[in-house]
Amino acid sequence: MVRDYSTFLPPSTAMDAPALPMLTRLGWQSFFAQQIDADALTRTPPARVTRVNRTTVHLLGDGIDMVLPLVSDLAVGDWVLLEEDRAAVAEVLDRKSLIKRRAAGHDRQVQLIAANIDTAFVVTSCNQDFNVARLERYLALAFEAEVDPVILLTKPDLSEDVATFVAEAAAISDMVPVLAVNAKSAEVAAQLAGWCKPGRTIAFLGSSGVGKSTLVNALSGTLTAETQGVRTGDDKGRHTTTRRELHLVSGGFAVLDTPGMRELQMTDAADGIADVFSDLADLAGGCRFSDCSHTVEPGCALKAGIAAGDLDPARLERWQKLVAEDAHNSATLAERKSRDKALGKTIKGIQKKSRK
Known part of the structure; x- marks a missing residue:
């Protein structure tokens, strides 16, 4: 046979999803x-x-x-x-992409979030959940993994100033599209159709309660992922998705729903951070000293930008924080791997002696 x-x-030609x-x-x-x-x-x-x-x-x-x-x-x-x-x-098989973070806790292990994702929808709400620093972290993870990120702003119907949220999100990176979407509307699937093509894999990332599972349901048309609202008073989300799971949907693509992540520590993400803050990295090329810390050195292009009002000092501070965090976590993980490798050799040596 x-x-x-x-x-x-x-497939070499387009097909209907069922085929x-x-x-x-x-x-x-x-x-x-x-x-x-x-x-x-x-x-x-x-x-x-x-x-x-x-x-x-x-x-x-x-x-x-x-x-x-x-x-x-x-x-x-x-x-x-x-x-x-x-x-x-x-x-x-070798991975096309891998989204990862430093796991919560003190052992500084790497936690694998998802592999072989094509597009990451980074979801936040037009309320108190909106946080530029957190969005920068998600985008850095996506860029490091070579995944295309898209920022989705949900619950626009509950906000009186959606345009401000869109503008703040769009200012993070000119490489990332920003859309305001109502996860419960009939139009949301059409809004995201450009990224949700047959054979593609998309992932929803973001805090609890921002509407990730509602969006999964909207795209699938058949899934009934559990959803909950947010707490009144502080707009904090309740955990509804408790595990990462890949779903096949009727449009012929795969959708990954993820639990909200309260802690998002960087590790081995230097390139992704540089992509998010590419404007600062380019500006830093004009500093007098190549190892400028952008704090006290004369001839610092970034300090000059702040003095001229062209650069937000809070953005510079967030960039420096992420760079330092990533360097520390990456070094710590490298040291741990080295210790584990040395310990493994020692154990093998002891076992070899005991067999003689």
Whole structure:
């Protein structure tokens, strides 16, 4: 029997969503197909991680809907190859993108948020949840992962000054589109259609209660992700989504809903931070000293910009804070990895001696 391998490749022409191959709907692209040959596709079929639990992962693929034991360092959105008997994961394919942060707590581990995302919708509300510094952090994570970010401002119907929120969000980066959307309106799917194309994978990132799950429901037309409102008085959100999960929707694309993240620490995100603050990085090139700290040195272009009223000192302070935080966390993680590697060698040495 000759197998039709076209089901493993992105379609060359547009199709209606129901006619799309399952793998295409899951986000299978040439980037992943080029990592394996046709024979390997038969022996070790690909599947995508749609949910990571404490000890297991949920996988979907062409004729595949199963739960397997968790393999370390797997993220929601990863593509894997299964063993011939489909009893275990044989290989994790190289990632097209990876969104990560320093995990909460004192051990400074890296937490994997999502892999192989095409577009990240960074969601905030037109109320007290709106926070420029937090948006800058989300955008830095997306840029570092080489994911296209879009800022969505929800609940515009509850604000009397939506234009101000839009202007403040748009001022963060000229590389990021900003849209005010009513998550409960019938028009929201059409507003986001340019990014929600068949075969693509999008993720919703943001605080609790800003409308991420409502947007997921609006795009799917069929999902009923649990939603809740915010607390009156401070506009703080309640956790409704408790885990990251990838959903297939009727438009032929995949949607990742994520829990709200109260803490968003940078690590290994220097390039992403530089992209968000590219205007400051360019201006810093005019400083007299190449290692200028932009604090007390003479000939500092950034200080001159502040004095002239061309640069917001709060924006400079936020940039310096993120750069310092990222450098500290990245160094700490590197030291930990080095210690773990040394400890592993020591343990292997002891085990080797004990066997003699």
